[in-house]
Amino acid sequence: MTRPAPTSSATLSTGPSIHFKGSFTFSTGPLFEDVSLRLGGGEWNCLLGPSGVGKSTILRLILGLQTDGHFDGEITADDGAALTNRVSYMAQSDLLLPWLNVLENTCLGARLRGQTPDTERAHSLLHRVGLGAHLDKRPASLSGGMRQRAALARTLVEDRDIVLLDEPFSALDAGTRADMQELAAKALWGKTVLLVTHDPAEAARLAHQIILLSSGGATTWPTPASPPIRDIHAPDTISCQAALLDHLRAGTAITNQTPQEGAR
Numbered sequence: 001m002t003r004p005a006p007t008s009s010a011t012l013s014t015g016p017s018i019h020f021k022g023s024f025t026f027s028t029g030p031l032f033e034d035v036s037l038r039l040g041g042g043e044w045n046c047l048l049g050p051s052g053v054g055k056s057t058i059l060r061l062i063l064g065l066q067t068d069g070h071f072d073g074e075i076t077a078d079d080g081a082a083l084t085n086r087v088s089y090m091a092q093s094d095l096l097l098p099w100l101n102v103l104e105n106t107c108l109g110a111r112l113r114g115q116t117p118d119t120e121r122a123h124s125l126l127h128r129v130g131l132g133a134h135l136d137k138r139p140a141s142l143s144g145g146m147r148q149r150a151a152l153a154r155t156l157v158e159d160r161d162i163v164l165l166d167e168p169f170s171a172l173d174a175g176t177r178a179d180m181q182e183l184a185a186k187a188l189w190g191k192t193v194l195l196v197t198h199d200p201a202e203a204a205r206l207a208h209q210i211i212l213l214s215s216g217g218a219t220t221w222p223t224p225a226s227p228p229i230r231d232i233h234a235p236d237t238i239s240c241q242a243a244l245l246d247h248l249r250a251g252t253a254i255t256n257q258t259p260q261e262g263a264r
């Protein structure tokens, strides 16, 4: 499979395939039942679906985070190794610590593990996400998009086999979003990436595999024949994006009719 050439100096290793299978229940009732999905090893797997269907919950389960509900199932990697300490994660909220500056936040993972941070790599990534002039600033003085780019740099600085990204580009303007998509795709070359997104264009551009999650379970959606990162102008990218949007809209259609109008 053709992939964009790596531009990072990080150690290159290919991430494993991951199998997720199970059901998740809150005390109030089931969130999903018998969901089965396979994340392609070393690939970008984009997960889309209606709000509240359980996408972030699946990320949290793969990460091994505490949840309020009960998971009955299994999550395994095809190389047989445990997932512990192999996963990096970017949550929907940036989770930047307010008392640390941008550089310190980016290096936080290594410091929490008692390791010496790779400040050269952190500097390089912060420059590449456009925050080179803001290393000393605290999160409170950054815009929402700048905070999201700082959180992205903090995720990219980790050299993990498996990377979980929960709507990482949602706060960015269109141009910066395209730039950050390309940066992330190159920096995470060969990693197993699970990207939660609501953006069909993002999935059509970045995905090796598109997975749709609904109350009925997980299904795959056809991706263009060309390899990611795809040209946004390419006909197969545009048709994938359009068909995906049509499908998602049909699944979340909102009617403006009153019940009385609908009955006429």
Ligand SMILES: Nc1ncnc2c1ncn2[C@@H]1O[C@H](COP(=O)(O)OP(=O)(O)OP(=O)(O)O)[C@@H](O)[C@H]1O
Pocket: 026, 027, 028, 031, 049, 050, 051, 052, 053, 054, 055, 056, 057, 058, 068, 069
């Ligand atoms: N303690 C809880 N008890 C009951 N339901 C809960 C609890 N915590 C979360 N939920 C519900 O679980 C559902 C799944 O949330 P999750 O964040 O995984 O969805 P999502 O698909 O990622 O949504 P979005 O696209 O809006 O981010 C939501 O409807 C949420 O309200």
